[in-house]
Amino acid sequence: MQKKSQILLNKINIFAYMIRIAIIGGGNIAHHLIRAFLPVPQVEIVELYARKPEQLSEFNTLPIAHSLNEMKAVDVAIVAVSDDAISIVSQQLNNARLVVHTSGSADLQSLENSQRKGVFYLLQSFSKAKEVDFSDVPFCLEAPNPDDFALLKTLAECIGSKIYAINSEQRRYLHVAAVFVNNFTNHLYKIGYDICNRYAVPFEVLHPLIGETAAKIQNLAPESAQTGPAKRNDEKTIQKHLNLLTQEQQEIYQLLTDSIRNGKKL
């Protein structure tokens, strides 16, 4: 436990001084973070690095490092690279007081720098072209050291507002949950799209239903929001539906219907 005076002192330090950061990576997350931190007066982007420097051409007014192990001293180095590269990249970052990665699926321990470690995971689906509204992006932060956590929180608050403490175990599960509600949900949209397409129904007919389904669970637990033939055990409609589907679609229909029914029994 820290003494109260010590905590206060840390807070004062954090607000009184510029937070000096480096951002490593040339992908979507790196780009969006650089763009977001650039206009923030409390944050100084000391240096950038990407394995392929041309990926950073958009930011040619900022200092670009030529090698990882010669990077300047910073408070936080944000490693926004692919999971497989986190280990090798972090090993070379000797001038950062705190090194954080941005991955949903990599543990804290995948960082192999000699200094302190943390995670700065943004749970949102990014594409390079589309502007990100960071006020709506959950920041999932982890740092074993409370001062480091406070620093990451201050950094996150400079660009966002939804900030959560999520440890490595929670993040593992959060990441697989995200696959269900994002990748798999999108695949169900694709099946809906394929069905519509085959029978000359414009997919846009389903857009409002898709929007409403997503909007509903902002206020209602998904189980309470459930409707449809599986929920009400309407075997006649289920059989009618199965007869309309391809074999692959049938398997998915049957498994999800069974799963909804199982849920009812619990």
Added chain:
Amino acid sequence: MQKKSQILLNKINIFAYMIRIAIIGGGNIAHHLIRAFLPVPQVEIVELYARKPEQLSEFNTLPIAHSLNEMKAVDVAIVAVSDDAISIVSQQLNNARLVVHTSGSADLQSLENSQRKGVFYLLQSFSKAKEVDFSDVPFCLEAPNPDDFALLKTLAECIGSKIYAINSEQRRYLHVAAVFVNNFTNHLYKIGYDICNRYAVPFEVLHPLIGETAAKIQNLAPESAQTGPAKRNDEKTIQKHLNLLTQEQQEIYQLLTDSIRNGKKL
């Protein structure tokens, strides 16, 4: 084919006269339709009917019929009852020029009135308590007779703006597509919720991702919007994820992952 003068005449008739309607049913759809048509000057709600009249207590200033086969003459009787009741209800409606049902899964032929038939299907998920914005609800209309179709279109335009001609075959497929993008998607949300809940992660962390996933396909075909371990054939992450799940969740994860991968091969 109708002559142009005839079509024009129909249009004039439709706009010059009040459309007289009856609404049959005491459930969600009947309630929302009654509320929507009530303030429309071009539409007169001549009578209502529900098997349990107390379901219509909210509308006690409107005429409530006591028996189906004594209902007054109307242009359109809207049968908003459960699929199983459409046949028996429609048989008794002898005073309606056009009888339509509101079901996504029942064929036109499930109507057994002696006069003309049609479908007035609203593709949205309704709950009694929540106000419906009809301007965002797709109206899926069907009527073999072109005059009837024009009448239904005029009626729909009184309360909505997204109007589609969808025949019985298309509606069958649209209905099963809706199960995928609504009921099954909601079930994936439930799995995400269960996973979060078990590891003390607030489900709201996933809300923005759920919103973004739904928003993305308003402008992008779902296949182009797909990301994640299945799409990029990231076997290592897939195995890590499978190890975190219950048996039932594993089956769903595996099947949807295989299906996303199959899609890639096409």
